[in-house]
Every structure is written in structure tokens, then in C-alpha cells.
Amino acid sequence: MDMKAWLLNPFTREEINATVFHMNPLGSPSPDGFPAQFYQKHWEVVGDQVCSYALKFLNHGGLLNDVNDTYISLIPKVKSPTKVADYRPISLCNVLYKIVSKTIANRLKKILPQIIAPNQSAFVPERLITDNTMIFVPSRGLRQGDPLSPYLFILCAKALTSLLNQAEACGNLTPAPIGRGPITVNHLFFADDSLLFCRAKHEEIKCVLNILDLYEKGSGQITQQQILLLAGVQSTSSFQRYLGLPALVGKKKIASFHSLIDRTWTRVSNWRTKFLSAAGKEILLKAVLQAILTYAMGMFLLPVSITRKLNQILRKFWWGFNEDSSKIQWVKWKQLSGSKEMGGLGFGDLRCFNLALLSKQGWRILQNPTSLVAQVLKQKYFNKGDLLEAKFGQGLPLHGEAFMLA
Template sequence: MDIDTGNNGGTWGAVLRIQVMMDVTRPLKRVMKLRTAMGEEQLIRFQYERAAQLLLLVWSTWSPLKNCELQYEPGFVDPGQNTPYGSWLRAPPPHTNRRWNPTQTKPSQFSSINPSFSFINSGGDCLAVPPRIMSAIAWNCQGLRGPGTVRYLGELIREYHPSLVFLAETKRIYGASEVSQRTSTWHLLSKLASQSSRMWLCSGDYNEILDHGEKEGGSLRPAWQIQNFRNALQENDLHDLGHSGTPFTWCNNQMQPLTIRERLDRACGNSEWIQAFPKTSVHHLDCSCSDHKPLLIYPKNRVFRQFGELADRGVLNQAGLDLRSKSIIERCWKSERGNQPGTQQKITECQTQLTVWSKNHQGLDRRRIKLLEKKLYSLRNGIISSAVQLQINRVKNELEDLYSVEETYWKERSRTLWLTEGDRNTGYFHNKASHRKKVNEIRKLRTDSDEWVDNEQDLRRLILDHFTKTFQSRRPSTVDIERCTVHITPRIDRNMYDELSRPFTEEEVSLALSQMAPLKAPRPDGMPPLFYQKYWPIVKTDVTATTLHLLNNHALPDNYNATTIVLIPKCTKPDHLSQFRPISLCNVLYKIASKTIANRLKPILDIIISPNQTAFIPGRLITNNVIVAYELNHYLRTKTKGVKGYMALKLDISKVYDKIEWAFLERVLIRLGFPPRVVSLIMLCISTVSYSFMLNGGQFGSLIPQRGIRQGDPLSPNLFLLCTEALSSLLLAGERNGSMEGIAICRGAPKISHLLFADDTLVFSQATRQTMQCIGNTLDTYAKASGQEINYGKSTVVFSKNVPQDEQLELAAIIGLRPEIMHAKYLGLPGVVGRSQGAVFNNLRD
């Protein structure tokens, strides 16, 4: 026991402040009899600055275990019961003007369960402050008594300052290592879940995986084992909280090919936990002193959007479905009509008024639903007369309207596509929306120099710098562009020319709007297509006039082409900007015009696009390419004889939309024979864009690009197909002049030199030095003019079996390709299916 002797002779006001070591398995001392030096007995009462908070925290954490087979130590008192133990055991905060000399210790990392306050020692006064965020480290450690393990554990605590540290000996989840005993673990999990109605987090070594992607090496896990684990989590409302860091938490520490890695440790929370802590993060820490990796669990606070940033557009969709908001739209649309930028001003005014309306009505609909449900219950359980039946019908109709608003709002927030009219699982969609928000959140990123950035301002600067470089034109020369497009022949005949040149009509504008998904994400005007579709009789005249003014007169209002870029992860745990897909959220007004142009182009695409391309063209299927590719790959695998050898190149093209050079695209349109007015209109649409960016709900930045087309613009897929005609024409020209030769799988079969599905490119040719050099020159010519980058490091080449191994390496090295036995996948399907069909298709089952 230590006494603080530096304060008024060892006292602190009317109390003696002491520091004691306690056994946390025993109840707190409330009172104690002490005998003074004069022989008198006095009853001393105790209050605690931190220990009471700690024990209350531990009790709340482990209360789900209360009724299991584990017995508490005698004398342990439940602080939640009606006993002498409670919050009064905490010492009150001192007056701020009373100072003392504290012992120099680090502040406690523990937070109070009571959300109102917690105490810290910061080297000055004792102050009441808001509680810190609790964090935890969970570790199924091997060799805990080893000095290296102890040192590493100390380093973890110093580095991450966890509030709680769980080791394997503590009472957390541990899945039986024997498969035969695994069922007992799931039964125990169900028992614990049934005894708790509160939010809870269950972390530990489950000794099981959720899908085959969580295991590397060794034999395949039986499907029934995985399914049992999934069922156990689903039945107990437990959801995997995901992870960052290395993908696996356990390794058998054997040399290849005996190495096995699995994700056996995980943290799972129930729905209440996810709703309370939607941003819980689980990080796999690296460790060299054990076969299991520690888990760092950190339930972050919600991040609230700053004032002035974009409001939740879901409330606008809610208003858009409510008949009461119709008067707001009509009021905003009473200003003078015309084909001036006033249309955008009216939309902005509608957005402002609907946002105010939505905020004033937030929560009212839910309360209204409850009242109507009670009223309906009362009416149905009384005497039902004809008048009462009319009331029942009115209440049911009003409930249906409110249900429709609620379910559509949560469908849009969750981005779940299979919701149909009548589904009422709003709780499910609420969880889906929270999970989607958690997945799309960007917490930290790695720079090109392998440095980590986790500060909000630094992240914004990193994103802005990255896209400034991406959208900066390389300014290809006229000679390079002409060399790339010289083999494109005019394909627009007179009928097509006249059809493309005629003025756009109101019917085309209305058709384009009706074809748009109602709840597609809008930005930056905040209005989804549903708004225009719902109130088309009100807004039709202005919207149609503005759109036709752009399409027929090539007049673009200010901010009409403003676009917000959001970053969508390409993989499960992205850590670099190259692992995100930039999706452009355009104003719906612009998308109506763009969709109208795309509808004009759609009927002629099948005629002007080469048959080697099968993406986004009506009447052509992805399976066409898949079947041809399988036949050609089979031919390569089975060709073991003959003088001629063949090869198949699978090209990786990066940033295909973002780096299209505008001058190149314009030249392609002219070479194909498009009318000058159409070329001018298309170039106006793509070259007047301005970008801002979205990060974790906040909009920032401003960027004027010099090249690129947008993912999210209805016109972009068609424009990209037209650009690929340059590559296709170069490959066909090489085949015609004898520089390269395609593959014919049998006598009389057509020779195939390449297959295209958007940017997925396969090139087939005879395996010779001349052919490889021709392909390399063709790709370089295309890259210089178009801005496309061929990633040769990720591109691969496969040779027929009659090509010697040394010759394969020599040919692949000419342009820097990586030789493979067989292409792993093409268009998401395996390049070849061998005897082990389970190993190939298990991911589909997952």
C-alpha cells in the first residue's frame, strides 16, 4: 500500500488518498474497522477512483456467461443487483481549484461503462472527461511463458494501448481442435447467445473457416464443416466483423509445399453490437513468436458528417415517394419556364426545400406507423360494422403507403437488388446499409512509396494528387494518332448518317428517363431519377427544354456536367488507390441527355463494331467469347506435334476509362464516319466535365480533367467500344500483311487472331519472334495514341505444347510477358477444368 504524502501532510481534504493492490476476483472492500494509536476502533469507508469502474466494466463484459457451467468465486457480488455495491463506490471528482502532487503514472486506458464521465490522471488536476473508446487485443497464444512472447505482448500493449487483453486462458470463444468435438463448441455458442439479450462481441479461435478463400495449402475443408460453422453464426445472430492486415491468423510454420495458412481467429458481433458500433475494426497483428496472430479490436465511434457537406439523399427519396411533398415541388416550379439554366436553379431549390421537409418529418413516419398499427389492432378486435370496415380500409391503405416509403428508403441505403414490393425486412436492410457503409469506408491508404496515410486531410490530398496525375493528358502527337487509326474504315452508311443527324425529340428524352433505374445514386444535385419519374408531369416541360437545348443547340449550362467521384473497392481489403474503382456520379439532368445519345448509337453498334468485340452490344453474348476461348485453349493444350507452334496472350490494361485521350477518341469517331454535329456533341459531353471527390461521406476538391471518360456515364461504354476498334483494326492489319497469323483449330475453320470483351483482351497467333515483335509494336502504337497502359508485368502468355521450353522463355521476354501453363481465368471463368472440379468451383458455392 502506498500513501500520497505530498498533499497537506498525507491527506487530501477530508480523506486519505492511498494506492492499493487488489485481487480483482474478490469483492470490493466497502468498509473496514481500524484501530487507532489510542486504541479506538473506527469504521473507515472506501471509495475508488478507478477500480470500481474496472470491475463494473468486467462484469458487464462477461455477464452473458452468468448461467453457464463456470462458477464465480465465493463472495463475488453482481453490481447490477440490489446490493450495497454500486456507483456510489466511485470517488467524486475533486474541485478544480484544489491541487495536489500526483504520482507520475500513465493515464488509464479504461473507459467507464457509465457514459457520463470517467476519471483520468493527466499530471495535474483530476478532471471528469468523456470516456475513451474501449479497445481489446485477443490472442490464442502459443508458448505464453516464453521470454520472447512476454516481450512481444509488452510491445503490443505499448503500441496499441488496449483497454482489455484477452489471452487463451481467459473465458472467450475457443473452437475445439478435434473435428468430432466441434459440434459441442457450436452448442456452447448457442447457449451463451440464448442467455443474453444485449449486444455482445464474441472473439477468439473458432478453429474453423467460413469459405475456402480463408485457407491456403493443405487439403480442402469439407463443405459440411464450413456449413455447420455458418449455421452456428447465423442461428445466433453473429456476423463476422471483417478484418484488415494479413488474410490469415494461423500458420503451421512448415516449409513449402507443406505450408498451411488459415483464418481461424475472428471477431463476431450480433446485430445490436453492429448497430451500436458500426465501425468496429479488427486488425490481424503480425507475430513471429506464436502460430496464431493477435487480433486488435477497436469499436470506433460514429463519424458524423460536418455541416455543409452533402446530406443523406435517402431523405430526398423518402420525400419523393410521399404525396405530401408534391406541393413543395409545384411551389418550386412556379417560376418562369424556359430553356435557360433556371431549370437547375429550380432543382436546387427543390432539393433545399425537400431536405428541410425531410428533417422536420424524420421519425414522424415511424411513430405514425406504430399509432396506425395500434389503431388497426383495436378496430379489428372490436365490432366490425360497415363504418368500421371503411376505417380499417383507410388505415390499411395509409400503412401501406408508409411501409412503401420505409422499405424503399432502406433498399436504396443497403443497395440490395432483390428487394421486391411487399418485403418488410427493414431490419435486415438497415444492417446491410451499415455493413455497406463500413465496407466502403476508407480509413488508411498506402502511398506509392509504401508509407501509410490515415489522417483525413492527408487522405484527401493523396486522392486529389493521384487523380490529378491520372487525368493529365500525355498529349499524343497527330502522327501517333494517325498511325493508330489509319486502318479504321468508314462504316456509317447514308441511312445511319441521316438517322444520327436528325434533331432529338421530346419522346427520346422521355424514353431515356424511363429507362433509368429509379434509385441510382445522384450527385451533385442530390436528386435521383425517381424524383423526375415521380413528378414528370410537373417538371417535364423545363427538363425536356433544357435537355433538347443541349442536344440540338450544343449549349451547356453552368455546372450541368459537374461530377462527384466515389471510390468503390475492387478487392476485400484495399490499401492502395489502384485497388479502388472510381465511379462517377453525374447529375441526372446530364445523364438524361447522355442516355438519349446512347440510345441513338445503340442500333448501329452491331454493324460498326468488329465481331471480335462482344461487350455492351445488343445481340452479342459474353458466352460467345467464352466458348471460342475454351476451344482455342483446348487446342493449345492438345497440340503436341507439328512444325508450327502457337500462343495466346492475355493482356492486362489498366485504367481503361480514365486515360482515354480525347484527341484520339475524336479521330476514331471521324474515321468511322460519324456526322460532324454528333462528333461535336459527344466531345462537348466528355470534355466539359469537372470533378469533385467523396471520402467517407464528405465531398472535397475540384479538378478539371484533360482526358478520360467516366464510369457511370451512360455514353461511356459505347465510346470505349469505338476506341477498341483502333486496336482491333491494327491486329487485323497485321494478320492481312502476314506479320502475324491467327489460330484455326481445324481445317476449314476461321482463323482467330483476337477476342475482346471491353478491355479483356486475348491475342492468338503463331509462336515466332517476328509475330511477337509485331504484337509488341502494335500494342505500343495503340498505347501511345489512346493513352491506354498495357501492364506487361501482369499480362501472361500460354504456348502450345510443341513449343520448346527455352523458346517459350525467349519469346515471352521480347515484350516482357510472364509465361504460364494455362490462363487462370478468362471473364471470371477458369481457363481449364481438370479432374478436380471441386477445387475449381468451390468458390461458386462459397
């Protein structure tokens, strides 16, 4: 069955059931006041009415005005927001609306890997935000509470991909070469975060601006003014971060990752004055402090001095500390890091955790050799073999060396 015929099949009650029981029982509050847990626990009572309502819209169309109300929450993008642009609006939708949109999204996401270009790494199964960081080392807003909105967004962005690829095919745009092989990259997308590659020539800059203008008119999206000033862009050495990770990691690796220490210490310092039980400290240490480190550890092998300092901060938080001194540490941190079955508290060793996350990334590359990130890394660093056969001294980037050690 082709994609179109499969998408046009009537929706069924089984799809509605699967959607409801895969929802977060106690998600964000909505205007109607009923969380998903209400529908899940009382499905025998309300199930027929919910399915009838959802299937009527899904199979016959209509409007959802009666459940389309939302709460809007403003999430600050910066530490000290001063204007509206410093906030990101999040729409908190009613559960009935989510059931309808998530059912559509569940059907749609199964075909996304076949129709969305590999340059887009957001919201597509088997693609992660870290794919982009491995490839590149240097009128109504989006309803971000709506499960369907991300898929609609990347489907619209596919038009921009087509325009850029067409310009490259016509010779109007020169992509970034990857090593000496045939694979090139003219853009990388993660949702609305975009990197466009071309030569620093007036003709190519003008081509990019024309493409952005055409896409803006066709999609209704507004390109940031900073992007529209590309024609006057100057070379800069201050491009420090991309998608939240260091863009340039040279010989001063400790300086590149010192922000992890700063962020962790800031959290710990803010909690120092709170009266926390041992159970509360354990939850914060595992769910917050270690979570801060997970993203960076999944891409880079942190220097030993960084992990040592981070472990020191975690120890201080667990045992307690004053501004000038730490309290007595009655048990070695190595013992506390062990599993609870072995007498520890399951905090885990940061170095081992780092290697485990990197091994997971390496496994993804081995299991998905046709993905863009796998092809780029293979062409550039181990063209005649695979990741397991790559050797040091072949110009591997920091994350490549990390995969080898893992």
C-alpha cells in the same frame, strides 16, 4: 436511310421522354440530390424545362459544366486493397447529365452490331460476356456512371481491332486456328479485357507491341506494363481464370468449381451472427446466394457433388446452424424449392436451374447462327450440322456437353 444520316437527325422530345421513363427511379445518388424518380413523378411540371435544356445541347451543342459535377466512389478490386491502383473509380453523375448521354447512347446502340467487330462482346446488344468464355477455354478516367462512356470506349477499341486485322491480312500476325475451317481468331475483347493471339515468334511479338504502342498514342489509353513485357513472357500453367470463370476444366471438375462452394460458404458464415427474419433469409438466399452461382451455371454443367454441397449450404442457412451442428430441418428441401403456388418458397432446384441457364445459351446460339461464338462452335464441334445434331464423342468441351444435356 444510311447510318450517318440517321445519326445526324435532330433529337426529339419523344426520345427524351423515353430516356427519362426508362431510367432507374432510385439509382445511385448524385450531387444535385434529385433522383430520376423526381423527374418521372413531376414530369408534367419539369418536363418542358428538362426537354428544352437537353435538346438545346443535343441539337446545337454547348457545354454541360453546370451539371457535369459527379461523386466519385472507389470500388475495391481486391479483398485487401492497399494502394490506389487496387480501387476502381465509379463516377455518379447527375440525372440531367445522364438524360443527355443516355439519349445519345440509345440512338448509338442501335447501330453498334453493324459497326463493332464480333470479337468485342461488351455493351453490344445480343452479345454477352459468356461468348468469349465459350470461344476461349484456357488523363481522365472512364466515367463508368455515364451511360454513353461504354459505347465511346468500344468505338475507340474498334481501331485496335482494325490494326490487328490489318496485321493479319499482311501476314505479320498469325491468328489462332479454330478446328480445320476458315474461321480464325486474332483477338477477343470484353470492354478493356483483351486476349491477343499470335505465334511465339520474335517478329510477331514485335508486331503486337508496335500495334499496342500505336493504339496507345492514338487513343490516349495506357497499356498495362505487364502487357508491354510480352517480349519476355514465359509459358505458364497458372492461368486459371478468364472473365471470372475457370479457364481450364480437365478431369478434376470438382476442384475447378470448388471456389463456388467457398464463396457461398463465406457469405453464409458472415450472416450467421445476424438476426434475420424468415423474409430476410429468403431475400438473401434468392438475391445473393443463388446470384453468385448464376454466372458459372450459365456456362458449365456443375458436377452433381458440387450442386449437392451447395444445396446443403443453402439448407443450413435457411434453417440455421451452429459451428458444429445444424438445426432440425422440419420440411424437405425439395418441397421448399417448389413454387409458392405449389406450397414451396420458390428457392428452385439448383440442378434444374443450371440446365435452364444452359438451355438459354444453347437457344442463343441457335437463334444467332451468324454470331462469332456460334460460328466458332459450329466449325470446331459440329461442322456438318447444328448444335442439336452434335453427339458426345466429337470432342465437345464441357460447356458443349452441357448444352447437349440441357
